Amino acid sequence: MPGTLEELIALPGVGRKTANVVLGNAFGVPGITVDTHVGRLARRFGWTEESAPEKVEADLMQLFPPAEWTDLSHRMILHGRRVCHARNPACDACPLAALCPSSTASSAGKSATPKSASTSRAKARA
Ligand code: SF4
Numbered sequence: 001m002p003g004t005l006e007e008l009i010a011l012p013g014v015g016r017k018t019a020n021v022v023l024g025n026a027f028g029v030p031g032i033t034v035d036t037h038v039g040r041l042a043r044r045f046g047w048t049e050e051s052a053p054e055k056v057e058a059d060l061m062q063l064f065p066p067a068e069w070t071d072l073s074h075r076m077i078l079h080g081r082r083v084c085h086a087r088n089p090a091c092d093a094c095p096l097a098a099l100c101p102s103s104t105a106s107s108a109g110k111s112a113t114p115k116s117a118s119t120s121r122a123k124a125r126a
Pocket of ligand 1 (some may be wrong): 029044083084085089090091092094096097098101102103104105124
């Protein structure tokens, strides 16, 4: 099996999402997998305004160091499946509610962007 993004996406039926899953889990190569959960949560957290997966991926790559990418994707997918549902996010039961700018829970209102990530993104835009 190929071990690079370019080689993997050249295979029939393999896109960036699948390629990043394979690279991160089979080869230990950092990658951000942007599925529907990761895209939705990234927008709810205020980490991106993009909807195209490649653009969401690029924004998250600027915010987090490569060592975080694979696990970040797993965490976001799990949180999206279990708590931050597309139509009815469980904000009142969400451990991130106090940090999430999209929270509808009473403790909502603060930014979920880590300070270091905010700084990185500001630098990237400068
Ligand atoms: S507070 Fe609500 S919108 Fe924010 S991550 Fe949690 S469930 Fe999603």
